[in-house]
Amino acid sequence: MSESNDRERIKAAQGKTVDRAQTTRRFDVPVVVDEKKCVTGCRICIDSCPVDCLAVDPRTQKSHMAFDECWYCLACELDCPKDAITVKIPFLLR
Amino acid sequence: MNFKVTEMDADIVVVGGGSAGSTAAITAQQALPKGRVLLLEKAHIKRSGAIAIGMDGLNNAIIPGHATVEQYVKEITMANDGIVNQRAVLEYATNSYSMIQQLDEWGVKFQKTETGDFDVKKVHHKGSYVLPMPEGYDLKKILTRLLRRAGVNVVNRVMATRLLMDGPRVVGVLGFDTREGDFVVIRAKAVILCCGASGRLGLPASGYLYGTYENPANAGDGYSLAYHAGAELTGIECFQINPLIKDYNGPACAYVTGPLGGHTVNAKGHRFIESDYWSGHMMLEFHRELHSENGPVFLKLNHLAPETITEIERVLHKTERPSRGRFHESRGHNYQDDWIEMHISEIGLCSGHSASGVWVNERGETTAPGLYAAGDMACVPHNYLLGALTYGKICAQNALSYIREVGPVEADADQLEGEQRRLFGPLSRPNGIPHHQFEYKVRRLVNDYLQPPKSQHRMEAGLNHFMHALDELEEVGATSPHELMRVMEGHFIRDCAEMAARASLYRKESRWGLYHYRQDYPELDDQNWFLHVNLKKDEQGNMTTLTRPVEPYVVPLEQSELRGYHALRIPRPSASVATA
Numbered sequence A: 001m002s003e004s005n006d007r008e009r010i011k012a013a014q015g016k017t018v019d020r021a022q023t024t025r026r027f028d029v030p031v032v033v034d035e036k037k038c039v040t041g042c043r044i045c046i047d048s049c050p051v052d053c054l055a056v057d058p059r060t061q062k063s064h065m066a067f068d069e070c071w072y073c074l075a076c077e078l079d080c081p082k083d084a085i086t087v088k089i090p091f092l093l094r
Numbered sequence B: 001m002n003f004k005v006t007e008m009d010a011d012i013v014v015v016g017g018g019s020a021g022s023t024a025a026i027t028a029q030q031a032l033p034k035g036r037v038l039l040l041e042k043a044h045i046k047r048s049g050a051i052a053i054g055m056d057g058l059n060n061a062i063i064p065g066h067a068t069v070e071q072y073v074k075e076i077t078m079a080n081d082g083i084v085n086q087r088a089v090l091e092y093a094t095n096s097y098s099m100i101q102q103l104d105e106w107g108v109k110f111q112k113t114e115t116g117d118f119d120v121k122k123v124h125h126k127g128s129y130v131l132p133m134p135e136g137y138d139l140k141k142i143l144t145r146l147l148r149r150a151g152v153n154v155v156n157r158v159m160a161t162r163l164l165m166d167g168p169r170v171v172g173v174l175g176f177d178t179r180e181g182d183f184v185v186i187r188a189k190a191v192i193l194c195c196g197a198s199g200r201l202g203l204p205a206s207g208y209l210y211g212t213y214e215n216p217a218n219a220g221d222g223y224s225l226a227y228h229a230g231a232e233l234t235g236i237e238c239f240q241i242n243p244l245i246k247d248y249n250g251p252a253c254a255y256v257t258g259p260l261g262g263h264t265v266n267a268k269g270h271r272f273i274e275s276d277y278w279s280g281h282m283m284l285e286f287h288r289e290l291h292s293e294n295g296p297v298f299l300k301l302n303h304l305a306p307e308t309i310t311e312i313e314r315v316l317h318k319t320e321r322p323s324r325g326r327f328h329e330s331r332g333h334n335y336q337d338d339w340i341e342m343h344i345s346e347i348g349l350c351s352g353h354s355a356s357g358v359w360v361n362e363r364g365e366t367t368a369p370g371l372y373a374a375g376d377m378a379c380v381p382h383n384y385l386l387g388a389l390t391y392g393k394i395c396a397q398n399a400l401s402y403i404r405e406v407g408p409v410e411a412d413a414d415q416l417e418g419e420q421r422r423l424f425g426p427l428s429r430p431n432g433i434p435h436h437q438f439e440y441k442v443r444r445l446v447n448d449y450l451q452p453p454k455s456q457h458r459m460e461a462g463l464n465h466f467m468h469a470l471d472e473l474e475e476v477g478a479t480s481p482h483e484l485m486r487v488m489e490g491h492f493i494r495d496c497a498e499m500a501a502r503a504s505l506y507r508k509e510s511r512w513g514l515y516h517y518r519q520d521y522p523e524l525d526d527q528n529w530f531l532h533v534n535l536k537k538d539e540q541g542n543m544t545t546l547t548r549p550v551e552p553y554v555v556p557l558e559q560s561e562l563r564g565y566h567a568l569r570i571p572r573p574s575a576s577v578a579t580a
Helices: A004-015 A043-046 A075-077 B021-031 B069-079 B087-106 B136-150 B223-227 B254-262 B280-290 B306-316 B325-332 B385-403 B413-428 B434-448 B456-475 B482-508 B576-579
Strands: A032-033 A054-057 A062-066 A085-086 B005-015 B036-040 B128-132 B153-156 B158-166 B168-175 B184-193 B241-246 B264-265 B297-300 B341-342 B371-373 B529-535 B543-549
Touching: A004 A032, A004 A075, A032 A062, A043 A075, A075 A085, A075 B153, A075 B158, A075 B264, B005 B021, B005 B168, B005 B223, B005 B297, B005 B385, B021 B136, B021 B264, B021 B385, B036 B158, B036 B184, B069 B087, B087 B385, B128 B254, B136 B371, B158 B184, B158 B223, B158 B306, B168 B264, B168 B413, B168 B482, B184 B385, B184 B413, B223 B371, B223 B482, B223 B529, B254 B306, B254 B456, B254 B529, B280 B297, B306 B325, B413 B482, B434 B482, B482 B543
Parallel strands: B005 B036, B005 B184, B036 B153, B184 B371
Antiparallel strands: A032 A085, A054 A062, B158 B168, B168 B184, B241 B341, B264 B297, B297 B341, B529 B543
16 A cells, blocks of 8 residues: 555656646657757747747757647748758648 | 736737738838838738748739639639629729739749740639749748838737727727737727638648648637627638648649649549639539549649659749648658649638638728728638738728728727736636647537538537537636637637538528538529628627628629539540440
């Protein structure tokens, strides 16, 4: 019994479910940013996105796909002056 | 809850900075050099609207020597089974060529022949109106440059959620900043809505919410804004359904590959439609073939010369949907060696392609004073890109005369408080239903119950779900202004689903091929239904249906011509030939 309680506690900690009764799900996202090429403070791709799914990642100060809402229109990729972005076709359509 | 309020005043506010909205704002500002023209855009004008990534051609160019205004009005009348406000179509047709000349001046590159003439192609069933624009990826950049040069006050990343009213008169826009979350109040003498299609209505067969044919930012915002302002909508039952590449949201045959010799074929490699032009009648034949023993349907190019195929790829993989080549690569097929499987799109509302939109006259006026509409959301059937640009200009010109005559703007404060409460409600429920789950459910139900073929029992069941979704919206929560944007789009999507169900239930006949094909009323019935079906919000706040007569034609058609689009299937060989 105690062993199984312990396992549940570990599961909650590992799954970051404490105080946050949500399921978390990992997505394969279409917009891939090469952080070595991406210029801090540029924001061109973020302006370009018609659905506003890109944002600055506060940890790295680089662009990343923040919301799973990509139309794979390539605006960000075409407008990036450093060729730092590759847009994949979303997995559901590949 | 108290939010920071940003207040602005303008002479004219344009909502939506796509093709129609940009042209409207440029036209208005050029005529009012010292006036205040404000262009509100939910995204960013450099890449917004239906043609965010450009467009590869004009589908409805009426160019002297290739087509006449009268021919075009006739063709659009027959493609719509007669249910058109011909004056509005005629106004477009009359101004179409001068708009092309203006685009030419602005630096838009059109395909020309060796003698310098516009290289017009025939795609429609009767006439020739397609003008390729192989470098059309520049169009949005050109419009953005013109907006800056004209000095239009562009406000990006602000979403309109309701129109500001003074009694029946529209006097501005309410909304919020989708980044910072401020409440935005804009007072204006006139409002021009250019918010695009209701393109996030049906769910793509892939189940991917943002895999829509239309730019997913076009969530039906304009349909809902106009409706809640008391304006009438029309032809909503005439859905938009397009032939697309299977699993990919790009079109395939008609406008680019058709004129270069591409074919739409069935699994046996046989062609089955007379004309690839996107009409409801063509879509009905497409749908029948798809679901017959000869399905699926394919785009066939591999009978063409390799250099022709390369030319097709150059256009298709660069403009409008440039990720197309990447999609084919991921599937391991190409135009040289393979037939490309096609399918039909999810349903949507869009007058650019069909005829579902806000009711407008030939001046771009809606039935709400002070409110104009242009582009995909305004009902001028089959208006496409050139219609959006042309009507953007027409709306601006008429709004300019209107604002010279109207009194000052007054709006009552209760409205502001009420909208602030409604709009920001979801932020008080951070643990509420997530917006994507709400949206998935509504759009899945749209597919289940509204996708043609339509029937009364199914659509009534759907309508019940959409009314229940109104209550569910009270449980949907948001944790950020970005999520709030998606929740408010959920409101628009639900409103459009209700409209689509009610208008389709009301028209008890079949018309426009697949767009309004009813299994319970399979015949076209001119005796009872040669009229417009309109929707509006009544005084109790309920959605009501009404009819308007089709005004006498300004370009008359013979009765036989009215059925000009009814024989789109290539006749099967007769039995004697088949057995010979």
